Structures are given as C-alpha cells and as structure tokens.
Amino acid sequence: MRSRASGDGTGTFEPDPALIGVATRLRISIGTFRRRSHEALSEGDVTGPQLTALSRLERLGAVTTAELARREQITPQAMGATVAVLENRGLVTRTADPADGRRWLLTVTEAGRAVLSSERSAVADRMAAAMATSFTPEEIATLDAAAPLIERLADLF
Numbered sequence: 001m002r003s004r005a006s007g008d009g010t011g012t013f014e015p016d017p018a019l020i021g022v023a024t025r026l027r028i029s030i031g032t033f034r035r036r037s038h039e040a041l042s043e044g045d046v047t048g049p050q051l052t053a054l055s056r057l058e059r060l061g062a063v064t065t066a067e068l069a070r071r072e073q074i075t076p077q078a079m080g081a082t083v084a085v086l087e088n089r090g091l092v093t094r095t096a097d098p099a100d101g102r103r104w105l106l107t108v109t110e111a112g113r114a115v116l117s118s119e120r121s122a123v124a125d126r127m128a129a130a131m132a133t134s135f136t137p138e139e140i141a142t143l144d145a146a147a148p149l150i151e152r153l154a155d156l157f
Contacts, residue, residue, distance in 0.1 A: 026150070030150070034048060037123060046086075046091075046115055050091075052072065053079065054086065054112050056068060056071055056072060057108045058108045063106060064103055068083070089111075090109060090111045092106050092109060094106055
C-alpha cells in the first residue's frame, strides 16, 4: 500500500488504490462522527469549530488568529468569526504581542479551560459508555492507537 510517482515524467503522484480506499473510509467515518458529536450539543454549548480552536490554542499557547487559521487550514476571516464568539463568551483573550505591538496574541482563559474540560468530559463520557457496551477490549485498544495517527494525518494535510 504505497503511492508511487507516475512514469510519465511529470513528477505527479499516483496514490495506491488501497490508500484511496482507506482515505475514503476515514473521511466518511470521521465526518459521521463529527456530525453525531455536533448533534449531541445542547443550546449554548460550544460548536465543533469553537471547541477545535480552543483545544488548538490550549496546545499551542499564545498565537495570532492568522496562525490559528493556518493550523486549522481555514481562512483568517472564518477563524476571526470563531475567535470573536469565543472572545465574547470570555473563553479566549487577546493581548498585544510583546515582540510586535501591531499583532494580537490569543490565549485560552480559565473559563475556556473549564469549557474544554467539561466538553471533553461530556463527549468522553458518552463515548466511553458506547465503547463499554459495544466494543471489545481489542477494538478499544485499536481506537486508542489510531487516535494519535488520525491527528497526525490531519496535521499533514
């Protein structure tokens, strides 16, 4: 299951059909998972994009909106709208960049960390209950091993 360069001298890459199959199944299953997670949110809960932005900010530390948008591979305008909601809710704060006063750095507030913790717990509790009743220990171990690989794959796009 490896991709190979085409033999036509163009330097294009031809993914192995088996890799295309894996990629397609992952895309469909992750999309379904995201939709179901979003459906489980209650009124006033943070949305998937907001939760993703908060989580990324927590991992990265202080960054600009543009850097956060680049990391999430969305437009700075779209990230700006997400950040504005988070800022209005007191979940992130902006401070002047000490190295460049023209830039603003975003950081997660304590309230933002509390939301991350509670959101993760609510979703994690539901997932854990589903796994406990419907998955074998071997399947759970496979999911555990796959999680960092899926995150790494997302970072490589």
